[in-house]
Amino acid sequence: MMDTKIYAHDNEVDLYQKNNYVELQTWMTLLKLTAKELESFVWLGERKSFKSEILIHKLTDKKAETSVLLDLLGKYLNQITEIRECEDMDCEYYYQHQHEQLRVLFNYHIEQCSKLKCKLLNSIEAI
Template identity: 35%
Template sequence: MKAQYLEIYDHDSDVDISHKANTTELDNWICHINYIEKELVNLSGIYKVITPKLEDDSILNKLFKKQAENETLLNALNKYVLVRSNLIECDDMQCDMVYITEHESYRRSYLYHIDKYRRLKSELYSIMYDRLTL
């Protein structure tokens, strides 16, 4: 999926601009989560090669758990794309605010997921580095 960038026009209201920015941001999140999905497969494969038959498979278990969480978030974001298609039916500020508030909720979920993923990846790299420098 390629990120979509919506044109902002002079006649767009602040709310229209916000919705367009949020749509572009959502597309970028989905692209990033798709990339992470592929990266997790590669990282677990590399980890298995570098650390064969370890008694403690906690990192590998964490990678598999993160893959499941990543898939869950990706599914939620894809469903959210469909919900946002009803955005054009909004005819008042209250309706627009519902979508903007919901987007903020998804933003927090995405950022939390990314933060946890980066921590796991750092932990994994540290272990692999230690293994390679022995």
């Protein structure tokens, strides 16, 4: 676990690393909550609340994608402490580029989950 408190003596690399660490933790928390929501929707769907079996399969697939993304973020979270050991700009660029790619992937995934949840809610049969 990284100390994310900001100190006056922190340099740019320290601040960048701490910010990325906190951001990754936030993404992982949101993905865990999303996985729980998707699991609940699958449970509802299995009780014939949805008009479409296809939506249930999409939910299951999206839940699996969420798990894969969580694993990917967890692995990267363990790697970012190595940024302090970078001795050149190429190394620093590698970690910055990785983080930006993960940001795009995370945002796209959350957007797709939101769209799927809206479709599901619109398909629930009146009780």
